[in-house]
Amino acid sequence: FASLAGNWTTKTKSWLEPDKPPMESTGTAEMKMLLDGRFLKQKFTGEMMGQPYSGIGIDAYDNLRKKYVTAWIDTMGTGIFMMEGTASTDGKTITMQGQHEEPGGGHMTHRAVWTIVDDNIQTFVMYGAHHDGKEMKMMEITYTRKP
Helix, strand or coil, X not given: XXXXXXXXXXEEEECCCCCCCCEEEEEEEEEEEECCCCEEEXXXXXXXXXXXXXXXXXXXXXXXXXXXXXXXXXXXXXXCEEEEEEECCCCCXXXXXEEEECCCCCEEEEEEEEEEEECCEEEEEEEEECCCCCEEEEEEEEEEECC
């Protein structure tokens, strides 16, 4: 994660329905290592679905569980969203799964694919499935390192 520390610009595409065009927005992300390099903190600022948005994420590799873990909080809710997963053999793609409760009951499952394209570009793609189990692409963020 240390190679991701720095300041980034973001381009986000968000889908509410799979057959509709995405909403697009821009933002910034500041990433820095915490606690002797054990954790990566991301502070994200931008727009989501036409509204001002900010969020904070903590990412780490849990040596005991042998999994990547992430915790995310943001201005769209009051819960802490958790995911965990594994990396590809080359370490450039991390795939994580998680779920959250939905208003009115039930839960939504998520799958996220975080890809380090190179030192200056990374992508984060989130898929979700409601109780019907049909997965759809919900969000795609492209991060470009600021010069």
